[in-house]
Amino acid sequence: MANQNKSLSVHSATNLIKIKIKLKLKEAFTEVRTLITHPMDTGRMKNAGGEIIPAHFIQEIRIEHNDRIVATCLLGSPVSKNPFLKLRFKGGKRGDVVRISWVDNKGDRGTNELAIP
Numbered sequence: 001m002a003n004q005n006k007s008l009s010v011h012s013a014t015n016l017i018k019i020k021i022k023l024k025l026k027e028a029f030t031e032v033r034t035l036i037t038h039p040m041d042t043g044r045m046k047n048a049g050g051e052i053i054p055a056h057f058i059q060e061i062r063i064e065h066n067d068r069i070v071a072t073c074l075l076g077s078p079v080s081k082n083p084f085l086k087l088r089f090k091g092g093k094r095g096d097v098v099r100i101s102w103v104d105n106k107g108d109r110g111t112n113e114l115a116i117p
Contacts, residue, residue: 019112030092042077
């Protein structure tokens, strides 16, 4: 089956954050790959002027299939910039909707969804 891709940009207070989703049916499973463009700042780094860069990181990512939660990922500041997640869940068929949402420690949030090809 062919891949289907979708990208959504979310303007937060300080950054342009994108969610990219790729879905693929593989036998009895749906494979989900997502890349979220996010700074994931730990609050321990300094900028060129020597000032501490405030912490700014994704705290939770939720993956839903037809409004049913299939995964919830709790993240913290040690996760690298632009986190990539890959998972698969049992079930799914063409036209079913997979939704990915996130929230970060500054209250910014975003959601993107894609129908399974």
